[in-house]
Amino acid sequence: MDDPRVELSTLTGGGDPTPILNALDSVELVVEAPPERTRTRENQVALYNLVSSAARLFPHLSLELGEQIAELERLRGDLAPSATTEPTQRFHLAWGMAPSGTGLAGDASGWSYSVGSDHRPLARRGGPALGAIAASSFLVAQAFGRVLVQGCVNLAFHPTSGFTANLLDYRLAEAPALAADCGMRLGPLALLGAGSVGSSAVYAALLLGIAGGPVDLVDPDGFRERNTLRYPILRAVSTDPKVTWLAELAHASALDLVPHEKDVQGFLEQFAEPPVVALTLVSVDTPEGRRDATDVLARTTLNAGVGGMQLHVARHGFVDGACAYCQYVDEKPSLSGSQVLANMIDLSVERVIAIQQLEGGVVSDADAAQMAASGLFQGQPPRAGERLADLQRRIYAQAAVATEGGPVLISTPFVSAMAGLLLLAEALKESDERLHPYRLAGRYDLDMSGEPPPFTQATVRDPSGRCLCHSPFRRRAYRRLHDIDFIELMRTWTFSARR
Numbered sequence: 204m205d206d207p208r209v210e211l212s213t214l215t216g217g218g219d220p221t222p223i224l225n226a227l228d229s230v231e232l233v234v235e236a237p238p239e240r241t242r243t244r245e246n247q248v249a250l251y252n253l254v255s256s257a258a259r260l261f262p263h264l265s266l267e268l269g270e271q272i273a274e275l276e277r278l279r280g281d282l283a284p285s286a287t288t289e290p291t292q293r294f295h296l297a298w299g300m301a302p303s304g305t306g307l308a309g310d311a312s313g314w315s316y317s318v319g320s321d322h323r324p325l326a327r328r329g330g331p332a333l334g335a336i337a338a339s340s341f342l343v344a345q346a347f348g349r350v351l352v353q354g355c356v357n358l359a360f361h362p363t364s365g366f367t368a369n370l371l372d373y374r375l376a377e378a379p380a381l382a383a384d385c386g387m388r389l390g391p392l393a394l395l396g397a398g399s400v401g402s403s404a405v406y407a408a409l410l411l412g413i414a415g416g417p418v419d420l421v422d423p424d425g426f427r428e429r430n431t432l433r434y435p436i437l438r439a440v441s442t443d444p445k446v447t448w449l450a451e452l453a454h455a456s457a458l459d460l461v462p463h464e465k466d467v468q469g470f471l472e473q474f475a476e477p478p479v480v481a482l483t484l485v486s487v488d489t490p491e492g493r494r495d496a497t498d499v500l501a502r503t504t505l506n507a508g509v510g511g512m513q514l515h516v517a518r519h520g521f522v523d524g525a526c527a528y529c530q531y532v533d534e535k536p537s538l539s540g541s542q543v544l545a546n547m548i549d550l551s552v553e554r555v556i557a558i559q560q561l562e563g564g565v566v567s568d569a570d571a572a573q574m575a576a577s578g579l580f581q582g583q584p585p586r587a588g589e590r591l592a593d594l595q596r597r598i599y600a601q602a603a604v605a606t607e608g609g610p611v612l613i614s615t616p617f618v619s620a621m622a623g624l625l626l627l628a629e630a631l632k633e634s635d636e637r638l639h640p641y642r643l644a645g646r647y648d649l650d651m652s653g654e655p656p657p658f659t660q661a662t663v664r665d666p667s668g669r670c671l672c673h674s675p676f677r678r679r680a681y682r683r684l685h686d687i688d689f690i691e692l693m694r695t696w697t698f699s700a701r702r
Contacts, residue, residue, distance in 0.1 A: 207432050208260060208284055224287045226354025231263040231290035232346060233304070238269035240299030247272075248410045249298055249311055249335035252435070254278050256343040256617040257296070259432045262286035267303075281438045282431070294350065296342045297322065307345055309338040314378035314386075314628075318342060319365025329383030331411045331631065333370050336624045340617040344512070344651040347615070359512075361653035368655045370628045371641045375657040382637065389415035389458070390634035392482040395467055395496045397422035397445040399434050399616075400486035400507050400514075403623025404630070405449050406436035408458055413627070415634065416459030420446040421470045424590075435620040467495035479684050482633050484626050490531040491559075497521075497528035497671050500681045503633055507626045509618050516625040517646035517662055521681045525662035526672035532665040550574065555591065564590045618651055625649075 208227075209220040234253055240246045250272065258264050258279045263286060266275055295306030301322045302308055308322040311334030317323035318341045325334075341363075348360035369378035389408070394401055397420055405420075407413075422445050431437045441448045446462035453460045463470050467487070471478070483501040486508070487493055497504065504519040504527040519527040545552040550570060558564060566574075566589055574585040625647065632638040645661040664672070671677055 206284065206287070207429055221287075222354065223351065226351050227261055227347075228263065228286045228288045229291050229354065230261065230350050231265060231293045232257055232261040233265045233267055233293055233295045233306070234298070235267040235295060235300070235303060236269065236298040237300050241268050241270050241272060244412065245311065245332035245335050246299065248332045249309070249339045250275060251278065251410065252336050252620060253296060253298065253309075253339035253342060255282070255435055256340060256620060257346070258282040259284070259616050260343070260347060263290045278438065284432070294346055296346060298339075307342055309342045311335040311338045312377070313381070314371040315367065315369040316341070317365075317367040318345065318363060321365065323365060323367055325367070325377055328378070328380060330381055331386050331413065333386075333407070333411065333624060333628050334378075336407055336410065336620060337368075337370060340621045340624070341651065343617045344615075344621075347617070348512075348652055359652055363654045366654050370625070371638075373643075373647055373655070373657070373659055375655065385637050386628075386631040386635050387413060388634060389413055389418065389630055390481065391417055392484060392630060392634075393419040393421060393470075393480050393499065393501070394484045394486075395421045395470075395499070396485060396487035396492065397424075397449060398486060398488060399430070399619035400509060400622045400626065401484070402434050402436045402445065402449060403619045404484060404486075404626040405453065405458075405460070405623075406620070407624045407627045409436075409453060409456055411627075412457070413631070414457035417461050418459065419461050419463055419470070420449055421463045421465060421467060422446050423464055423466045423469070433616055433619065435616050435623075467492060467499065471495075471499065477680065477684060482630065484630055485527060486622070486626065493531050494528050494671065497526055498677075500677065500684055502685045505626055505629050505633075507622045509622050512615060512618060512652040513648070513650045514618055514622040514625070515646055515648045516622065516629060516643065518629060518643040519662065521672055522678050525664040526670060529663065529665040529670050529672065532667060532670045558591055566591065615651075621649065621651060 206220065206224055209223060234257065236250060241250065254275045255278060259282050262283050264279055264283065266279065293304055295302035295304045297303065297306060297308040299310055300308065307318060307320060310317045310323060310325050311332065312325040313328040313330035314333050315325050316334035316338035317325055318338055345363055348358060349362055351358045352360050366375055367377060368375050371378040394404065425444050426437065426440050428440055431440055444464045446464055450460040450462040477500065480499050480501040481503065483496060483499055483504045485493060485496040485504060485506045487496055500521060505516060506519060506527045507516045508514065519525060545555045550573065554570065558566060566585060566587060568587040571585045571587045629643050632642045643659060645659050647659045649655055
């Protein structure tokens, strides 16, 4: 079965997606809202993201919105996959109201959001409509899990009994009140990686009307056909490079995006002197890419990643605490990563190392033929000229579902949407001094097969001494680039003078 929503696991080459697709396709998903909850930008953002995520997974999607919104009808039509069966039941996703049948309700106000079997109203507050994307993403995640479990699909899932949460301090409560204009503008930053997560940060910024920049978009790749279901920002595949397409999409907005069709090393090499970068948002796919991103020596790094139904975002400096690469340093021999990749794509570890180190990461005709003959890849087979990193990231933004023949990977666009949203939320906090008290102090992990946690975690510095942040040369360069010693001296002098 060749359905763009699923992919047989490259680790096993097995799996039967039929029960998964039948479970999704046997449900008519009903998106509903009262007329008064369709008119403001916040409500329209929520409904757009709700339809965008749901339509990529559920071919039977009905809109009962009181006032018909033509754009949402077009969006549904652009994204709907082919159905494998007719629906036998309905599941309601209600916005700003209790569901009119079996289902869930969502609401949002500024940084706050709620999801539950009953409507949980929130105090009306201003600010960026971040909670609207969070609530709508969680509604689709919960519908996805409930439908698969009810269809007897083996998925680790914990249905929510209802919660209220916020993206300002991550407590399970409404966000503190803020001025309405807080967090509506980004400062200069570099977005390294424009895949499903990085592009979702741009998606969220454009939906919310965020202004500012410039934002340097760094990614060497283009889009693929399957990306349409995994990238929330896509409605059709473009032949343009990712960064060029994203910059053009934002052209009429107040957000200044500057495309760089390069990898991180190529981006750095275009400067005669090391650039002073205040903030980087990192969502590259490989440890090597994250190492290069850390080597930008940004004053602050926000690092995001996804896996299955789980995601995280973390905030890092460089000379104090854990840097963005600490969690990727492995005291085992560095060949371990190549060995894992070799097992995934059916090449020898020696060949993988040669491709990575000597051939620019690009596979040859013989490599492509060997991988295609292995039977590990569903859909379009590997081709000469493809990058190893692209083959590896085919499992990105997908959940692994166990079947008798092996795991099946299914697209989870709502996970990418949420990870990109968290990147944007933390970038807005960095960009507005009034939000600095709410900046993430470590790492926030979220599993969308359950409920948001009420806590964040500390990041741990690499204890081996092998990480980039242990390098005396890099530590000196970081202090020089950001004039750390001068800033600390001024703080000490100011504090002493006040005393």
